[in-house]
Amino acid sequence: MKPHEDHAEAxxxxxxxxxxxxxxxxxxxTDQVVAAKQQTRFGRRSLSTGIKIxxxxxxxxxxxxxxxxxxxxxxxxxxxx
Amino acid sequence: xxxxxxDSETSSFGSARPTTEIAAxxxxxxxxxxxxxxxxxxxxxxxWRVTRARWQGRGAQRFRGLRVLWLLVGPGVxxxxxxxxxxxxxxxxxxxxxxxxxxxxPFVVLTFLIGLVVQEMTxxxxxxxxxxxxxLIFDRFGKFWxxxxxGDLVIGNFLTLITEFIGIRAGLGFFxxxxxxxxxxxxxxxxxxxxxxxxxxxxxxxxxxxIFNGLFVPAAILAHPNWLAVGHALLTWTPLPxxxxxxxxxxxxxxxxxxxxxxxxFFQQSAVVDKGMQPRDIRAGRFDTLLGAxxxxxxxxxxxxxxxxxxxxxxxxxxxxxxxxxxxxAPWIGHVGAALFALGIFEAGxxxxxxxxxxxxxAFGEVIGTGHSLNRxxxxxxxxxxxxxxxxxxxAALVLIPHAPLxxxxxxxxxxxxLAMPPALAFLILLVNDRDVMGEHVNxxxxxxxxxxxxxxxxxxxxxxxxxxxxxxxxxx
Numbered sequence: 001m002k003p004h005e006d007h008a009e010a011x012x013x014x015x016x017x018x019x020x021x022x023x024x025x026x027x028x029x030t031d032q033v034v035a036a037k038q039q040t041r042f043g044r045r046s047l048s049t050g051i052k053i054x055x056x057x058x059x060x061x062x063x064x065x066x067x068x069x070x071x072x073x074x075x076x077x078x079x080x081x
Numbered sequence: 082x083x084x085x086x087x088d089s090e091t092s093s094f095g096s097a098r099p100t101t102e103i104a105a106x107x108x109x110x111x112x113x114x115x116x117x118x119x120x121x122x123x124x125x126x127x128x129w130r131v132t133r134a135r136w137q138g139r140g141a142q143r144f145r146g147l148r149v150l151w152l153l154v155g156p157g158v159x160x161x162x163x164x165x166x167x168x169x170x171x172x173x174x175x176x177x178x179x180x181x182x183x184x185x186x187p188f189v190v191l192t193f194l195i196g197l198v199v200q201e202m203t204x205x206x207x208x209x210x211x212x213x214x215x216x217l218i219f220d221r222f223g224k225f226w227x228x229x230x231x232g233d234l235v236i237g238n239f240l241t242l243i244t245e246f247i248g249i250r251a252g253l254g255f256f257x258x259x260x261x262x263x264x265x266x267x268x269x270x271x272x273x274x275x276x277x278x279x280x281x282x283x284x285x286x287x288x289x290x291x292i293f294n295g296l297f298v299p300a301a302i303l304a305h306p307n308w309l310a311v312g313h314a315l316l317t318w319t320p321l322p323x324x325x326x327x328x329x330x331x332x333x334x335x336x337x338x339x340x341x342x343x344x345x346x347f348f349q350q351s352a353v354v355d356k357g358m359q360p361r362d363i364r365a366g367r368f369d370t371l372l373g374a375x376x377x378x379x380x381x382x383x384x385x386x387x388x389x390x391x392x393x394x395x396x397x398x399x400x401x402x403x404x405x406x407x408x409x410x411a412p413w414i415g416h417v418g419a420a421l422f423a424l425g426i427f428e429a430g431x432x433x434x435x436x437x438x439x440x441x442x443x444a445f446g447e448v449i450g451t452g453h454s455l456n457r458x459x460x461x462x463x464x465x466x467x468x469x470x471x472x473x474x475x476x477a478a479l480v481l482i483p484h485a486p487l488x489x490x491x492x493x494x495x496x497x498x499x500l501a502m503p504p505a506l507a508f509l510i511l512l513v514n515d516r517d518v519m520g521e522h523v524n525x526x527x528x529x530x531x532x533x534x535x536x537x538x539x540x541x542x543x544x545x546x547x548x549x550x551x552x553x554x555x556x557x558x
């Protein structure tokens with residue numbers, strides 16, 4: 001059974017037989033099958049110095065900004081009537 | 082497969098972009114046959130509908146396209162109408178009440194263009210990788226950066242979820258409904274949407290609710306806006322807002338935060354994956370995102386127009402919350418208009434509560450490696466559903482605490498969203514440029530340029546906020 005014909009057959013059928021695992025597989029990409037995803041992982045990518053600096057810089061930025069949000073909230077609470 | 086799937090026997094699939102045909106004829110297809118789950122079968126059923134629509138309508142090209150779009154529309158519309166949430170609509174309302182028709186009308190259009198640039202990348206990333214955003218960050222950058230990223234998401238999502246229940250309470254409060262009942266209605270909506278056990282049904286129910294975001298349009302029409310002034314504002318960005326620079330900056334920040342937030346990235350990518358979209362669906366996914374951004378921009382501008390009468394009549398709306406806007410508008414847009422406005426705030430809260438709690442649950446499931454699909458029955462994915470319901474219940478409970486200083490959460494939630502965006506964007510841009518993940522679908526020059534400009538813009542606005550906080554008198558604050 002050629003897979004391409006499978007696919008065409010499944011599409012043309014008014015109601016696919018999804019109890020047939022081959023029909024299910026013919027409609028999904030390999031990566032979409034839960035079991036395949038659980039068994040596989042993308043590897044860690046290597047981070048260049050530039051990317052590390054970028055990520056650390058943005059992390060520090062967020063932490064500082066969150067502290068400033070806290071400061072502005074505390075100020076607003078104190079100035080509230 | 083350089084950089085991907087190195088730790089498994091399934092690497093014998095052999096292609097960085099396995100096709101449908103390869104899936105069925107793969108040497109490990111036999112192994113997978115016995116491992117297929119309920120989630121796979123439901124997703125295959127959704128794919129069959131799309132495939133059939135593409136095959137069936139060959140004779141009627143126009144209707145075939147519409148049918149395919151109908152089937153593939155969803156995540157983009159949901160993410161943008163979900164982001165037109167209670168605090169966002171209140172930000173737009175505050176903008177209309179404070180500055181009327183002018184600079185902020187085209188500015189809101191610009192923010193949705195920014196949102197479109199960002200969200201288009203999530204469509205490609207989800208359709209090509211079939212992985213959620215949190216899962217990809219953990220896989221490619223490791224736990225250290227993954228947990229930082231999740232920290233931003235969890236804080237932002239939970240605070241936003243609180244504001245959704247504030248919106249639900251305020252919206253129904255206009256009709257005299259008690260807070261506990263209003264919040265209960267919100268929780269019932271969240272539970273009702275997830276008990277279907279099917280992504281497709283959940284998506285259609287939520288889309289059905291989300292379209293009521295359009296209630297702001299009749300409310301705006303009842304305000305009898307000066308359409309010439311609207312057109313003039315769109316073309317010239319004038320009149321410019323007058324007043325304290327710090328206050329204007331805060332509204333700019335809030336309006337940006339009403340359109341681009343980290344939860345949108347995580348949600349749309351996971352929803353694209355759960356919907357089963359494939360690389361061949363990317364064009365439809367772009368249309369879906371464009372449709373969502375367009376509808377959301379129209380409804381956001383409608384909220385500004387609906388509250389513009391408060392500006393024209395010199396009413397101070399700086400301390401208004403949801404129901405107070407509706408009450409104050411009643412003399413100018415009538416009781417029906419005010420009721421539509423209040424219902425709009427309620428609807429905005431409901432849809433966003435559903436979408437944001439789902440976003441948190443997707444991310445949690447992806448990180449701990451448990452089932453994270455709305456196609457899974459509750460018994461198979463209870464941690465996923467528990468996170469979804471738990472976060473909604475906790476936010477709802479906080480809203481019912483008497484005298485809790487919730488107005489500060491509403492004021493700061495959009496600001497926090499903007500401040501947390503640059504790192505989220507950096508991860509997104511890095512992932513969408515990762516050839517091991519994206520193959521031929523990596524960003525092009527203009528997509529990268531747009532993404533980087535948006536990131537720099539958001540950092541700049543954040544720094545301006547920081548400067549005005551440290552030196553409040555610098556901008557006349």
